[in-house]
Amino acid sequence: MKIGQRWPEDEMYKWGSYFGLAPKIAKTWPCLRFSQYVSNFCSVDNWRNREMLDYVWLVPLFPAIGFLINGLFGYRLSKGFVGVLACTVIGLSFLTSVLIFFDLLQLPPESRSFEKIIYTWIPAGDFKTSVGFLVDPLSIIMMLTVSGVSFLIHIYSVGYMHEDEGFKRYFTYLNLFVFSMLLLVSANNFLLMFVGWEGVGLCSYLLIGFWYERKAPADAGKKAFVVNRIGDFGFLLAMMLIFVTFGTLNFHGVFGAAHHNNEVSTLVMTAITLLLFLGATGKSAQIPLYTWLPDAMEGPTPVSALIHAATMVTAGVYMVARCSVLYTLAPVSLTVVAIVGVATALFTASMALAANDIKRVLAYSTISQLGYMFLACGVGAFSAGIFHLMTHAFFKALLFLGAGSVMHAMAGELDMRKMGALKPHMPKTYWTFLIATLAIAGIFPFAGFFSKDEILWHAFEKNTILWALGACAALMTSFYMFRAVFMTFHGESRVDAEVKKHLHESPSVMTTPLIILAILSAIGGFVGIPIIKGANVFHDFLTPVTGGHVAGSVEVTLGNLAYASSSALSYGEAVQHNVGLEIFMMVVSLIIAFGGLGLAYLMYLKDPSLPRRLVEKFKLLYHLILNKWFVDEIYDFLFVNPIKRGSTVLWQFFDAKVIDGIVNGSGWCIKWTSSVLKRIQTGYVQNYALSILVGAVAIIFYFLLV
Amino acid sequence: MDLVIPKIDALSLCPELVLSITAMLVLLVTVYLPKGRKDPAAYVGLLGIFIALMSLTLLWGKPRYAFNNMIMVDNFSIFFNMVILVTAALSILMSITYLKEEGMSHGEFYALILFSAVGMMFMTAGANLITIFLGLETMSISLYVLAGFLRDSNRSNESALKYLLLGAFSSAFLLYGIAFIYGATGTTDLKGISEFLSRATYMKDPMLLAGMGLLLVGFGFKIATVPFHMWTPDVYEGAPTSVTAFMSVGVKAAVFAAFVRVFSHALWDLQPDWNQLLWILAVLTMTLGNVIAIAQTNIKRMLAYSSIAHAGYIMMGMIASNELGTSSILFYMLAYAFTNLGAFGVVILFGRKGEGNLDIEDYSGMGFKYPVLGLLMAVFLFSLAGIPPTAGFVGKFYIFSAAVKAGYIWLAIIGVMNSLVSVYYYLRVTVMMYMKDPVKDLEGLHWSPSMIVALIIAVAGTLLIGIFPSPYLDLAKQSVLHLM
């Protein structure tokens, strides 16, 4: 099958009709193909065929196979086999994604959008939904990121979970998780995407509550589930509205129609996009539905890494970027997205300032970084958002895995006040963690610098206030991340004597993924260097999907959505015009990042007596807070308390009262109603007869009177 | 008046005749079987069902009236009859070991199932209110006995009594409704009624409207619509589990078929009158069913409330009252048959003599102890909850999109909200299975070959319809095409 050639409709239908996938699979059995690939790997001709695009369905299929084998036969298999199998299938997915990626690169940019329809899934009247996959720059980047980072996390997990009783269960869920996420990002229509969306939600529930024997994880799992249902509700309603408005759920169909059809009112478009965004806030933990994410670290640490970095939380950002066409047509929604994004970024960054639990710091930082991504989407810089998503996947996975490594060494201790001076004990963990911190703080030339800077730059172009708030959050990010590094790895050791004896570096099965991720975090940003020849490689790659719409002069054709070289050029020019300003802004970003670093350095490393001196000055206050650990208190007083007070009030109000109130309240309310209503069912047959009679009388009256 | 003997068109009734004869054969065979070893009777019954199924396919695509317009054999009735036959077959397969375990292995059980199925088939094929009434009663009387089949169990007795009293009570309403319709239109023939209504100029005849209301009561009772649903949980809980499975699917299928025929076709001209009311009933039904299901501790009772909620969803297809709506009812019924039978199958397999292992708590840790059984249950529950890629999801999707297409957006939104609520209690069982440690000894599961076959069919149906729904939807569409 050649590229671009689509399945004839009736043939497609036939495939679906009879469960006749068998001959097809037999015909093109992937193993044969793979051996062919391996044998002809260097043959240029074979590359030119770009056949790999046809096999995009393999990407989600591999983890599904892993899930099925581990789930059904896992209890008979050995631990080693389960672990190897789980890693292998994800590795194969990644490999396939890479091959697809190179195939995609062979195509001219304007036709880099390929739909592979497996069969018609649900034909309902004149509207059809297929099980089909979409390969375009956006989805391939997501596939690469998801499968790549997941692969590393899988390997790490083999070491991390080795002692756990639920080893096999863990890898079964993990494979299912990755399968759902890959399905989500590779789907070619909203419905199939929703399948992945649901799957991701379910798996997060299973994995967060993995250690269900303890209460906290079980509760956290439940919370994640309930909050996500609220988001799902938005998604479902949006899907219904899309269906009513456009008559299709296929991405190309919807976006093409949205672009050409000017009759669709802005109001409808705003409603659709806001509802979609509600879904995104649920999955991606934005205000007001962010509360589940900090609790989600009750799961095993690699799961946190997976949820926070590669899967789950990025789903919302991906969805918004995927629907960039719709968002561009609804300016109000864009503004909402930007405001929610920046508010979340700032709000949760301030929460991270005070946290002493290392995973909690990271959790808040994830929400904050996700806020950045939404800010990017909100100001129309969708590709910048995706760029940050990718780099964030690298360094956040690294941070979590590093934290897991620390936990591993510290016998499960999470409190940073009981750490310190771990550097000599675990050098690999330290160096990789440091690189990730440099990256997240946005220090040149690490990955986070480029992506964060790009977002701030676009925010600046759009609105200075958004930029200022974003920059403020960046300062906090830099500060709390270095605070974490210094408290954990530097300074005096505050480790318990007992634990101290057992301090050790993690095994290489855990540190190797750390090192790979560290390399990615260090150099990953270079794909998106903004000012080489006035164009950004990453951005250009994504333009067919995201950037072009902003320009507005885009021709939408079937199979190729929205690529206009003119828009790309105009964007390039825009960059050219402002090179000077942009470089200046970069320097400002850098200064901010270093400012945070310096502040943390000053407070926690260079001069631990500084807080003491400050204490001397404020002696009275010092006595008031003497009974607590002084550095934190002073620092609380000087920097955090004003914010913290505010945020505590906010937290208590929003988090505990409103959000939790709604979440728990609605659950409780339904349960209560249920237990009351079930009393109607008295068990007396005559009461039942009475109910029938009352119903009958009511119906007859209704008919006769109405 | 001359007496005309109508043509005996035995071919049109072939499946029903085969089934009736088989039922009597089962009764005969069972006499010669030693006590406690009545399995062959079940196999005779299964054979009969198979032959009936085959003969059904012969009738496909050739719509016709038979027996002086009393019976209508069209694709619509054939589709529902297939669902009913599959339901009967799976129920029998699930019953064999179950009855032995309960010490109630009697051949009459299978005969009653078959007779009940015959009644259901007459309902779906009824072209006259008389036929529909007779089918309904044949079905119900057999079910009264089946519900009380565990003679020594107080619960089973109570279930039978409640079902009997309330069933007869509601039948009287249905009958009164038929009398009113007869009085108002002068006929009990569905085509005659519809022709009368299309000619009629004065539609607000109180007799006609009251008759329609009473018909709604009668049908609403059988499909468990709020406020006529009260019997459902008690009867479902007390009846032998395989009977519950049979009832929950078969009765719904048969009554919905008659419901659609009577309301969406014979009474089509009164559609503006009944549509709004049905809207209210559907919303009440699904909401109440789902909400009360949350507080249940017994799994049979929970599934009973869930079946109430599903009746509400299916009613959405009637409200949409377009072609898509009607075909989505058929499709939903098919999906629901496999799913619900499968879920009950797991309940039967996991259950113990008497009332053992029926609490949701008892499912704790079941997923680890019996991974395959746990996975099956999870698939069935996901399908009931409408989580992809299962049959239940596609079914819900069709029903909801039919409602949206017909302009009932609020109804669809309420439906979506309801299915979100329902996930809670379905998932609770899954959580018990996979995230709790066993509260009691889970040993002693008896895998019988017949049960394995039944579960395989159910899970294959659930997944196949979920992943490749188009041929089945095609079937459903063709079935409503020639609806007369």
Next chain:
Amino acid sequence: MIPLSYYLVLSAILFTIGVVGVLVRRNAIMIFMAIELMLNAVNLSFVAIGKHLDSLDGQVFVFFVMAVAAAEVAVGLAIIVNLSRNKETINVDEINIMKW
């Protein structure tokens, strides 16, 4: 000649008596009798309407209803007898193990 409406009103009264009987009697057999009364009230309607319309359908329907009612009684009495054996009561107020 007695107009149709008289029959219908009588039938409605009988039906109502039956309904009330179902709702107020506590003895399962009495409830059952009340249901029979409802059925026969309907039968009266059928016959009267059939006569009024000069069609045989009504009369035929009545035969079917009677047959069905007989079958129902047979099954119903069997169930009630079985119940009285097990529980030694046929008071429907005492028959509520299953509720909520």
